[in-house]
Amino acid sequence: MESKDLGKNPVVQKLRDWDPQAVAEVIEFRGETTVVVPAQQLLRAAEYLATEPSLRFTFLSDLTIVDRFPIEPRFELNYQLLSLDRRERLRLQVRLAGAEPTIASVIPVWPTANWHERESFDLFGVRFHGHPDLTRILMPDEWEGHPLRKDYPVEGFR
Amino acid sequence: MTISSIETPAGPAQPMVLNMGPQHPSTHGVLRVILELDGETVLSAKSVIGYLHTGIEKSCESKTYSQCITLTDRIDYLAPLSNNLGFCLAAERLIGIEIPKRAQYIRVLLTELTRISSHLVWLGTHAIDLGAMSVFLYCFREREEIMKIYEYVSGQRMMTSYFRIGGLALEPPPGWLDRVQRVVDAMPGHIDEYETLLTENRIWIARTKGVGMLSAEDAIAMGVSGPLLRASGVAYDVRKMFPYSSYDEFEFNIQTDNGGDCYARYKVRVAEMRESLKIIRQAMDKIPSEGPFRAELPGVIPPSREEMKTSIEGLIYHFKIFTEGFAPPPGEVYQAIESPRGELGVFMASDGSPKPYRVKFRAPSFVNLQSLPNLCVGRLIADVVACIGTTDIVLGEVDR
Numbered sequence: 001m002e003s004k005d006l007g008k009n010p011v012v013q014k015l016r017d018w019d020p021q022a023v024a025e026v027i028e029f030r031g032e033t034t035v036v037v038p039a040q041q042l043l044r045a046a047e048y049l050a051t052e053p054s055l056r057f058t059f060l061s062d063l064t065i066v067d068r069f070p071i072e073p074r075f076e077l078n079y080q081l082l083s084l085d086r087r088e089r090l091r092l093q094v095r096l097a098g099a100e101p102t103i104a105s106v107i108p109v110w111p112t113a114n115w116h117e118r119e120s121f122d123l124f125g126v127r128f129h130g131h132p133d134l135t136r137i138l139m140p141d142e143w144e145g146h147p148l149r150k151d152y153p154v155e156g157f158r
Numbered sequence: 159m160t161i162s163s164i165e166t167p168a169g170p171a172q173p174m175v176l177n178m179g180p181q182h183p184s185t186h187g188v189l190r191v192i193l194e195l196d197g198e199t200v201l202s203a204k205s206v207i208g209y210l211h212t213g214i215e216k217s218c219e220s221k222t223y224s225q226c227i228t229l230t231d232r233i234d235y236l237a238p239l240s241n242n243l244g245f246c247l248a249a250e251r252l253i254g255i256e257i258p259k260r261a262q263y264i265r266v267l268l269t270e271l272t273r274i275s276s277h278l279v280w281l282g283t284h285a286i287d288l289g290a291m292s293v294f295l296y297c298f299r300e301r302e303e304i305m306k307i308y309e310y311v312s313g314q315r316m317m318t319s320y321f322r323i324g325g326l327a328l329e330p331p332p333g334w335l336d337r338v339q340r341v342v343d344a345m346p347g348h349i350d351e352y353e354t355l356l357t358e359n360r361i362w363i364a365r366t367k368g369v370g371m372l373s374a375e376d377a378i379a380m381g382v383s384g385p386l387l388r389a390s391g392v393a394y395d396v397r398k399m400f401p402y403s404s405y406d407e408f409e410f411n412i413q414t415d416n417g418g419d420c421y422a423r424y425k426v427r428v429a430e431m432r433e434s435l436k437i438i439r440q441a442m443d444k445i446p447s448e449g450p451f452r453a454e455l456p457g458v459i460p461p462s463r464e465e466m467k468t469s470i471e472g473l474i475y476h477f478k479i480f481t482e483g484f485a486p487p488p489g490e491v492y493q494a495i496e497s498p499r500g501e502l503g504v505f506m507a508s509d510g511s512p513k514p515y516r517v518k519f520r521a522p523s524f525v526n527l528q529s530l531p532n533l534c535v536g537r538l539i540a541d542v543v544a545c546i547g548t549t550d551i552v553l554g555e556v557d558r
Contacts, residue, residue: 029489029490029491030251030252030254030489030491032490032491032492034490058378058379059378059381059394060381061381061492061494061501061503061520062492062503062505062518062520064505064516064518064520066490066507066515066516067516078490078492078505080492080503080505080520084378084392084394084399087399087400089400089492091490091492110379110381111379111380112379112380112381112382112525112528114528115524115525115528116525119524123215136208137207137208138207138208138211138557138558139208139211140208147213147216148215148216154216154217154219154220
């Protein structure tokens, strides 16, 4: 069910109080909250969410990219956060344009992001600046193209 | 070659680089670890993966939701039913339906059996890596009994695809619970047997105690989940924290250990097998002998065989579901379950068409493997084998 009290989530409220600029949009679907964060604010917001004693989103479960080609901004980066203390999940979403998609790496906040970011780079071609070793992880090193992009055919280029 | 050409040049000694894998029996598949060694001591370890990458996530985008289920079996082939469950729950959340309790309990029972069989393979292969041959044979003997139950219920030993969106593929055959009962009755004795072979075995303790230490802070920072995290003293279990499939109606404990080493992980997994047996016994009492095994939602969940044969609407829905599929509303969901290896997350994005716009499997093995350098740097080569074994990776899941 779509929630009626959109954005009344206490975590979202905290994030808004901390910096109104950090929350661009709030999406509620099936009881899951997604906070859309401007790309420049991602690292700051991540640090705040992970270290603020009343939130403690210390566990990064997952990073998933959705390619909305040909809609711009094309890439949606979904950071799936978990607070073990509060038993709560939160999704951060960042939107990136298709031309040279680049975003700050969140490894300083969540070291586990290392392989997730490598996978995202490998399969979508999104670059993470500040990443210590941004190389392909699943595809061979000499592979051309980024297979999970929507303009990459399922059977590959022949 | 002249003698002068093989003379060691003056200056500091260089570390030796050793490729472990991709073909190495103790990497459990096609994992390659590049080890930098000083004598026998590991200076750095770098995992190279992707040898089994089959593009399952990309394939899902060109299939209907129901067709994707067969792919999920192949991700973690030691726990096919856990993958089925994760995918089906995500799709059900996307559609917004609740399935009948009977189907939920049967799902719980079968996924717990899966946990036991997966832990048995882990225990057997881990033990054989460390030189305990007989445990391997015993574990596979018991696993075979669980495989027979899979086969009896779903028709398949490994690639079961038994859970479907909205419930189960078929009504479980008569007498299946008797077979489960036999396994449940025999298992505690078998687990005792493994424990007499290993728990106080001096060689086993020497090979695992204090080896592959992982602190709770490091484990959380590296995103490690499942038995690995619980053996570092963090009581995080998706079944308890975010109950799904009626797990909140079952009584069981989260098994933790503060050791943080390979021995602690062994203890946690063995204890988990016993907890799973507890859950299975409760599920056997709860499962009603009759009742629907699938939810009813015309146009989304296939109608029963009888309805399909006797009513025109049923036939039309059946035809449409299996040709076009069904279209959930646009939106994104993340559904996590506790697979034998940890938090298995399924992220699913729908654009309102009958095919998923994006499916992502948050594979616990993939994330857990990332912590390998934390476990084995500074230890000996022989310990690397113990460390890889104890992370319990399935390469099909790591590479997807």
